[in-house]
Amino acid sequence: MSSLRHPVADLRASYALARAVRWLLIGLGLVLIVAGFVIAPLPGPLGVPLTVAGLMLVLRNSFRAKRQFIRFQRAHPKIIFPLRRLLRRDPEVMAVAWQSMLRTEKLFLRRPGSRVLKRWRRSIRKRSPL
Known part of the structure; x- marks a missing residue:
């Protein structure tokens, strides 16, 4: 006997699987964001990459999160600009x-006159051959 294929059932199953994977990726992204915020006060830069990776997962898989992110970016561009540079x-x-x-x-x-990093950068530029 040949197996009968049901294209509608296959389509529903693939849609349900894609939706479940999307929800799992959103959940994983949220866990990474929370872990990044928890780790951020510790010495070392490990909190920022975790937060950015989690944010990337959430923004790629959630339409509502994308809309909120864009709305927040339009309201506060100076805050979001560095984060957008890291998401490229x-x-x-x-x-x-x-x-x-x-x-x-x-x-x-x-x-x-008391800003050290600005003076340090200028002194390096003066010494640099380029």
Whole structure:
């Protein structure tokens, strides 16, 4: 006897499987985001990559999360811009880290002459042959 195929049932099964995989990836992304926030205060930069990886999983698999992310990005572009640079295909990790260090220094050292990193960068540029 030949086995009869039911294309409608196959389509429903593949749709249910794809939906289940999508929900599992969203759950895994949320776990990675929470783990990244928990690990972030510890020494070392392990919290940021975990958070970015989790955010990538959630944003690729959840339409509602994408809409909320875009809405938040339009409302607060200065906050989201470094995160968007890390979410690109070829992330500019060092540039984002340097910019965040400069912003942190600017936050704590209000006087323009007391900012160390800015002077350090200028002195390196003067010595550089390029």
